[in-house]
Amino acid sequence: MTLKDLDKYILEDIRGYDHPSDFIKRDEYSVLILRLPKVNSTIKIESFAFIIEDNIVYSYNRETQEIEKLGSLASLIDTINQKVDKLISDIKKYHILIDNLEEDIYNRNLNDKFMQEWLSYKKDVSLINRLMFHSYITIEQFANRYKRELNSDLNIHALEDIKEETKRVYDLSKSALDKLENLYNFYRAKVDERMNKNVYYLTLLSGIFLPLTLLTGFFGMNTGGLPLQHDTLGTWKVVLISIILEIVFFLPFILQNLKKIKRFK
Numbered sequence: 001m002t003l004k005d006l007d008k009y010i011l012e013d014i015r016g017y018d019h020p021s022d023f024i025k026r027d028e029y030s031v032l033i034l035r036l037p038k039v040n041s042t043i044k045i046e047s048f049a050f051i052i053e054d055n056i057v058y059s060y061n062r063e064t065q066e067i068e069k070l071g072s073l074a075s076l077i078d079t080i081n082q083k084v085d086k087l088i089s090d091i092k093k094y095h096i097l098i099d100n101l102e103e104d105i106y107n108r109n110l111n112d113k114f115m116q117e118w119l120s121y122k123k124d125v126s127l128i129n130r131l132m133f134h135s136y137i138t139i140e141q142f143a144n145r146y147k148r149e150l151n152s153d154l155n156i157h158a159l160e161d162i163k164e165e166t167k168r169v170y171d172l173s174k175s176a177l178d179k180l181e182n183l184y185n186f187y188r189a190k191v192d193e194r195m196n197k198n199v200y201y202l203t204l205l206s207g208i209f210l211p212l213t214l215l216t217g218f219f220g221m222n223t224g225g226l227p228l229q230h231d232t233l234g235t236w237k238v239v240l241i242s243i244i245l246e247i248v249f250f251l252p253f254i255l256q257n258l259k260k261i262k263r264f265k
Contacts, residue, residue, distance in 0.1 A: 014049040014060050021134040023141040029053040032142050034135055036083055037128045039090035077158050084165045091172045094125055098179050105187055122180050129173035136166045211245035
């Protein structure tokens with residue numbers, strides 16, 4: 001098996017680093033392309049291409065851009081199994097990070113770093129979920145094609161394990177996305193609650209100064225015939241009127257809150 005033996009369009013797919021996971025069947029050979037996430041400090045995408053001819057597996061080396069003999073189907077299964085096993089532990093780490101973020105927000109630690117961390121986890125987990133969705137379908141197609149040609153029950157079970165583990169990584173990533181979505185909704189509810197309290201206090205403050213502003217504007221007019229203009233106790237009377245207006249304004253509010261307090265008790 002050499003590169004010259006491959007269809008030119010399939011060769012483009014193998015060489016294309018951005019080609020999604022796919023399983024391509026031909027009469028003479030089959031091609032398995034897998035794009036899998038690699039989790040370190042950041043997520044990178046690794047693309048692998050395998051050519052299967054007469055149950056002999058060849059892998060495409062991206063550095064040398066040549067095809068190298070890998071071995072039997074069992075060797076291919078073992079190679080894929082190692083990579084998927086690592087992905088399970090990687091996605092579990094994201095669940096731990098999301099759980100810690102959830103614990104912080106439930107303890108009312110709402111800070112500016114929350115959205116940065118949330119967006120970072122959302123981006124990474126979404127990428128893993130997207131890649132594993134295509135990988136699972138591809139591995140399922142590969143398993144359906146070569147399940148009968150494996151020589152031992154051990155290899156058949158290993159192939160089924162790869163399918164299950166790939167599905168597990170996909171399900172875990174989907175579960176992590178659901179957690180992040182619920183966490184964001186809770187965060188937005190807490191932020192909205194805080195915003196409503198701020199608006200409430202601003203409204204309350206505006207209400208306090210509304211009668212005072214009305215009186216100030218009225219007695220501050222430069223017109224003749226204003227009441228209490230020549231009264232020596234005019235200022236105190238205006239203050240008394242202000243206090244009465246404040247009481248009239250806040251009395252319904254106080255009574256309403258007293259009813260709420262009684263209902264709560």
